[in-house]
Amino acid sequence: MTPQRAVLLSALGVAVFLGLWEAMARSGFVPAGLLPSPSAVPPAFLAEVKRGMWQAMVLSSLSHYLKGLVIGSLLGIAFGAAAALWPVWDALQAWVVRMLRPIPSIAWIPFAIIWFGVSEQAASFLIALTVFWINYFASYAAVQGIDKDLIELGEAFGQGGLIPRVFKIILPAAMPGILSGLRAGLGQGWMTVVAAELFGITGVGMRMQDASGMLATNIVVLYMVTIAVLYGVSDFIFMRVQGRVLAWRR
Amino acid sequence: MAAVIDLKDVSIGYGADAPPVLAGVTLAIERGSFVAIVGPSGVGKSTLLRVVAGLHSARSGYVDIHAPERPDRRPVALVFQDARLMPWRRVQKNVEFGLEGLPIPKPARAERAASALRLVHLDGYGGRWPYELSGGQRQRVGIARALAVEPDILLMDEPFGALDAITRRNLQEELRRIHQDTGKTVLFVTHDIEEAVHLADRILLLGGTSPARIVRDFPNTPGSEGHAFHEQVNQVRGGLADNYSI
Ligand SMILES: Nc1ncnc2c1ncn2[C@@H]1O[C@H](COP(=O)(O)OP(=O)(O)OP(=O)(O)O)[C@@H](O)[C@H]1O
Ligand SMILES: [Mg+2]
Numbered sequence: 001m002t003p004q005r006a007v008l009l010s011a012l013g014v015a016v017f018l019g020l021w022e023a024m025a026r027s028g029f030v031p032a033g034l035l036p037s038p039s040a041v042p043p044a045f046l047a048e049v050k051r052g053m054w055q056a057m058v059l060s061s062l063s064h065y066l067k068g069l070v071i072g073s074l075l076g077i078a079f080g081a082a083a084a085l086w087p088v089w090d091a092l093q094a095w096v097v098r099m100l101r102p103i104p105s106i107a108w109i110p111f112a113i114i115w116f117g118v119s120e121q122a123a124s125f126l127i128a129l130t131v132f133w134i135n136y137f138a139s140y141a142a143v144q145g146i147d148k149d150l151i152e153l154g155e156a157f158g159q160g161g162l163i164p165r166v167f168k169i170i171l172p173a174a175m176p177g178i179l180s181g182l183r184a185g186l187g188q189g190w191m192t193v194v195a196a197e198l199f200g201i202t203g204v205g206m207r208m209q210d211a212s213g214m215l216a217t218n219i220v221v222l223y224m225v226t227i228a229v230l231y232g233v234s235d236f237i238f239m240r241v242q243g244r245v246l247a248w249r250r
Numbered sequence: 251m252a253a254v255i256d257l258k259d260v261s262i263g264y265g266a267d268a269p270p271v272l273a274g275v276t277l278a279i280e281r282g283s284f285v286a287i288v289g290p291s292g293v294g295k296s297t298l299l300r301v302v303a304g305l306h307s308a309r310s311g312y313v314d315i316h317a318p319e320r321p322d323r324r325p326v327a328l329v330f331q332d333a334r335l336m337p338w339r340r341v342q343k344n345v346e347f348g349l350e351g352l353p354i355p356k357p358a359r360a361e362r363a364a365s366a367l368r369l370v371h372l373d374g375y376g377g378r379w380p381y382e383l384s385g386g387q388r389q390r391v392g393i394a395r396a397l398a399v400e401p402d403i404l405l406m407d408e409p410f411g412a413l414d415a416i417t418r419r420n421l422q423e424e425l426r427r428i429h430q431d432t433g434k435t436v437l438f439v440t441h442d443i444e445e446a447v448h449l450a451d452r453i454l455l456l457g458g459t460s461p462a463r464i465v466r467d468f469p470n471t472p473g474s475e476g477h478a479f480h481e482q483v484n485q486v487r488g489g490l491a492d493n494y495s496i
Contacts, residue, residue, distance in 0.1 A: 149334055150336065153330070155304075155305055156305055157347050157348035157395070158324055158352070159347070159348075164351065168350075173336075247379070248337050248379050248380075
């Protein structure tokens with residue numbers, strides 16, 4: 001299939017989806033309060049933007065997201081790589097990881113609120129937690145899976161010390177796996193943003209909760225679309241950056 | 251002449267429980283000599299080079315390497331049997347790898363890498379990614395990387411294995427010239443007996459039942475031609491056949 005054809009087909013898919021949805025809402029087949037029509041979303045968007053609400057919510061969510069993402073990713077990569085590198089450390093932390101890992105990050109919401117209050121930090125903390133685990137396991141596997149011959153190469157050319165070994169061999173060799181962890185974290189992070197804000201922390205999730213309380217379902221859909229677009233944009237940018245970083249791959 | 255590589259009753263193995271791969275290896279290699287190592291596949295040729303390079307330690311015996319430490323060089327460099335390039339570095343940066351960490355200014359480092367690439371007939375390839383090279387070109391980048399650090403001891407594990415006859419011949423002559431000009435000690439693993447007879451001043455044959463050892467040690471005159479050359483090739487070939495027990 002040519003790329004143009006693929007783009008046309010996916011545009012057609014979206015158009016059919018929206019068309020069916022609009023038809024369902026208009027036909028009265030589904031009560032208006034249960035399912036807003038897609039055509040009700042743009043007016044809601046304009047109204048929200050005029051009030052400054054949309055911008056404020058998006059900025060607030062973006063700030064939670066970015067802080068959580070950066071902290072969670074860096075720590076996840078560092079801990080995952082360290083566990084793969086040092087068997088003693090790996091063994092020490094193995095069971096702690098097994099105990100903490102299955103707890104979903106939203107289960108930490110009570111503690112997040114006790115520790116940080118209903119605050120920005122609480123949201124960032126939950127996002128960081130989600131992103132941490134994804135990056136931890138991705139980096140662990142990536143570092144463990146690198147070609148050991150390359151480490152020998154480093155030794156043969158005077159780069160066998162800890163710093164050159166980690167920064168000249170291990171991290172670049174593990175980069176594809178580390179980046180796929182980052183990418184997965186990028187997506188999961190957005191989901192956690194919404195979940196965390198449903199509890200009243202200012203942002204997109206809180207606004208959705210408020211709107212649904214008022215049965216303003218078109219506003220709920222507006223913010224659903226907003227999240228989808230934000231995720232789409234961040235993933236697109238990430239893929240562009242990744243394409244550059246991994247230009248060495250065939 | 252002093253031995254630069256001095257092995258005494260060395261045995262080498264992988265893993266504590268496995269039997270040794272090589273045992274009773276005693277070998278003194280004089281400074282500036284060109285020693286070829288031949289032997290069947292799996293006999294331990296790469297293993298021997300790995301020990302000389304300090305990448306693997308001997309299980310018992312003595313290993314002494316007497317190469318002078320110089321600030322802007324590395325005493326020993328190894329050309330791996332697989333090219334072993336770092337796929338995330340362009341060719342130029344792969345060749346500069348061994349120079350990093352030495353007190354050499356960046357422009358000088360780049361110049362040394364570039365001239366090493368010229369030696370292997372890859373000028374103009376510095377900006378490519380390894381995946382953009384053929385197998386033989388990759389192997390030559392591995393050779394350039396070793397030459398760039400200007401080692402006193404050059405260990406080469408089947409460096410010309412992946413090359414066509416003409417390129418191979420060119421690089422053989424290049425290597426002979428480098429050896430003559432710089433007085434490097436070269437340890438050269440090859441499957442090609444004619445290549446060994448053409449290049450080396452000494453040919454070691456590894457073989458015997460496992461653990462393997464050095465079964466023959468032929469003196470050789472490099473660059474011989476005609477009858478003398480063929481005579482020597484047959485000698486070494488005969489020695490190899492007699493000890494083909496793996
Ligand atoms: N990392 C390793 N762990 C365990 N055994 C190994 C390892 N590397 C090599 N060996 C074994 O050691 C023996 C010698 O291997 P080596 O690579 O030195 O052979 P070689 O003479 O270089 O063979 P070839 O001509 O095929 O390259 C082989 O039997 C091989 O199976
Ligand atoms: Mg080998």
